[in-house]
Amino acid sequence: MEVKKEWIPPCGLYCGVCAIMYATRDENEKFRERLAPVYGLSPDEIRCEGCLAEGDAVFSYCRVCPIKNCAGEKGYEGCYQCDDFPCQFIEEFPMPVGKRVMLRAVPRWREVGTEKWVEEEEARYRCPHCGAELFRGAKRCRVCKESVDVD
Numbered sequence: 454m455e456v457k458k459e460w461i462p463p464c465g466l467y468c469g470v471c472a473i474m475y476a477t478r479d480e481n482e483k484f485r486e487r488l489a490p491v492y493g494l495s496p497d498e499i500r501c502e503g504c505l506a507e508g509d510a511v512f513s514y515c516r517v518c519p520i521k522n523c524a525g526e527k528g529y530e531g532c533y534q535c536d537d538f539p540c541q542f543i544e545e546f547p548m549p550v551g552k553r554v555m556l557r558a559v560p561r562w563r564e565v566g567t568e569k570w571v572e573e574e575e576a577r578y579r580c581p582h583c584g585a586e587l588f589r590g591a592k593r594c595r596v597c598k599e600s601v602d603v604d
C-alpha cells in the first residue's frame with residue numbers, strides 16, 4: 454500500500470485516522486463546528502494536511518509539537534527509533550487518549566516497521582458494528598451511532 458509521508462507523525466498518532474484530517478478532507482463544516490470547542494479554536498482553524506505537511510498546512514497545535522521537534526532534531530522518522538521512548542514529552546502529553554495511543558502504537562511500529570504499522574492503524578479504526586471509519590478518540594460511530602471504544 455501507498456504510505457503518505459505527511460501522515461506519519463513521529464509520536465505514533467497516525468494522521469490518517471485523525472478527526473481534524475477527516476474534517477479537512479471532507480470539507481465538513483458541521484464536524485469542524487463540533488471539534489472547535491474541544492480545542493478552544495474557531496471552526497476554520499480545524500484543518501490539517503498531516504503532521505509533516507509544510508508550514509501552516511499543519512494544525513496549529515501539531516505545528517509546535519515538542520515530540521515532532523525532538524524526533525526531527527535527532528533525525529528520526531519516529532520515536533520508535535529512540536531508546537529513550539517513552540520520554541518525558543510522551544509522559545507529559547496533555548491529552549490522555551493521545552498518550553495511551555502513543556504507548557500502544559510506538560512499540561508496535563518498532564516491531565513491524567512503517568508500512569505494516571500504517572496498514573494496521575488504518576484497519577484498527579473501523580466501526581465493529583457497521584465498518585465505517587472511526588477517528589481516534591471517537592466514542593460513537595458517526596454512521597450507525599453505536600458506541601465504540603478503540604484507542
Ligand code: SF4
Pocket residue numbers: 462466467468469471472473474501502503504505511512515
Ligand atoms: S491534527 Fe495532528 S494528528 Fe491530526 S492530522 Fe494534523 S498533525 Fe496529524
Ligand code: SF4
Pocket residue numbers: 519520521523524527529531532535536537538539540541542543
Ligand atoms: S526523546 Fe525520543 S521518544 Fe522522546 S520525543 Fe524525542 S525522539 Fe521521541
Ligand SMILES: [Zn+2]
Pocket residue numbers: 580581582583584585594595596597598599
Ligand atoms: Zn458504525
